[in-house]
Amino acid sequence: MSDSSRRLHGLEFFLRSQQRPDTKASGIHARILDDVTHVNLRGNSNDAEFNRGVEKVLGQALPVEPNTVSIRESHIYWLGPDEWLVVSKAADSPGLATRLENTLRNIHSSVNDISGGQVTFTLSGENVERVLNKACTIDFDAGTFKPGHCAQSGLAKASVLIGCIEQSRTFELIVRRSFADYVARWLRHAARHHGIEFR
Amino acid sequence: MFLIQCPWCGNRAETEYRYGGEAGISRPKDPDALSDAEWSDYLFYRSNPRGAHKELWNHAQGCRRWFEVERDTVSYKIARSYKLADRNSESGS
Numbered sequence A: 001m002s003d004s005s006r007r008l009h010g011l012e013f014f015l016r017s018q019q020r021p022d023t024k025a026s027g028i029h030a031r032i033l034d035d036v037t038h039v040n041l042r043g044n045s046n047d048a049e050f051n052r053g054v055e056k057v058l059g060q061a062l063p064v065e066p067n068t069v070s071i072r073e074s075h076i077y078w079l080g081p082d083e084w085l086v087v088s089k090a091a092d093s094p095g096l097a098t099r100l101e102n103t104l105r106n107i108h109s110s111v112n113d114i115s116g117g118q119v120t121f122t123l124s125g126e127n128v129e130r131v132l133n134k135a136c137t138i139d140f141d142a143g144t145f146k147p148g149h150c151a152q153s154g155l156a157k158a159s160v161l162i163g164c165i166e167q168s169r170t171f172e173l174i175v176r177r178s179f180a181d182y183v184a185r186w187l188r189h190a191a192r193h194h195g196i197e198f199r
Numbered sequence B: 001m002f003l004i005q006c007p008w009c010g011n012r013a014e015t016e017y018r019y020g021g022e023a024g025i026s027r028p029k030d031p032d033a034l035s036d037a038e039w040s041d042y043l044f045y046r047s048n049p050r051g052a053h054k055e056l057w058n059h060a061q062g063c064r065r066w067f068e069v070e071r072d073t074v075s076y077k078i079a080r081s082y083k084l085a086d087r088n089s090e091s092g093s
């Protein structure tokens, strides 16, 4: 992959401004990911041809249940009754939008590569829910927000998409790129009593 | 916390939504045929009832879909919320 096709999160300055990593036992591990492809996909999930085309390219079915994310090779988030977000870290994912476009060419649908507009965080550690619960009206408690669940909501006033992607309480947090620095700073502040380390 | 039920996402806090005004107002098919009074009635005048009110809401920070809510303007109690496609049926909750 050439350098120009890399997808950088743009928070290098934030990471450099980090004080000595805090190593408290109950710490929260935050990762800001590079090279993540985000594709916004719209279409009619009752259209068998649309589903076949999507499955052919992605190798997994679209989640039709609201507030759920399908976690396999890609993470496919339900965004609305006819809208999904495909998040992929695969090496060939920069070509994902083109592959979807080509396959869905004659089917009523829309495919947009929005990778450059979004930033992906992963958050893990036993106190993650408590930090998220501080500034979001969604209840992230393990009993209610289980792996495969997701929600679009507001976190500390920023619009966010949050999914629980692992049994071990790992969350994926997706924000608009222009909000990423703010959200990172909010997380650092809100999690300061638990200890938080960004990578 | 005032909860509104999105027909897709379920109960969410009011802060996730944007209010869209009174529901069921359709644009006149032939605006040229209207008198000024009729046109301004369509543009500006709303029923503003005390009690049951049908209104539009958009789940702005969620699925971004429009839907209708039947809300009591005094008690704020929501009788039902439903998809626009279901507005003529009694279904919805």
Ligand SMILES: [Zn+2]
Pocket (backbone or CB within 6 Å): B006, B007, B008, B009, B010, B059, B062, B063, B064, B065
């Ligand atoms: Zn919704």
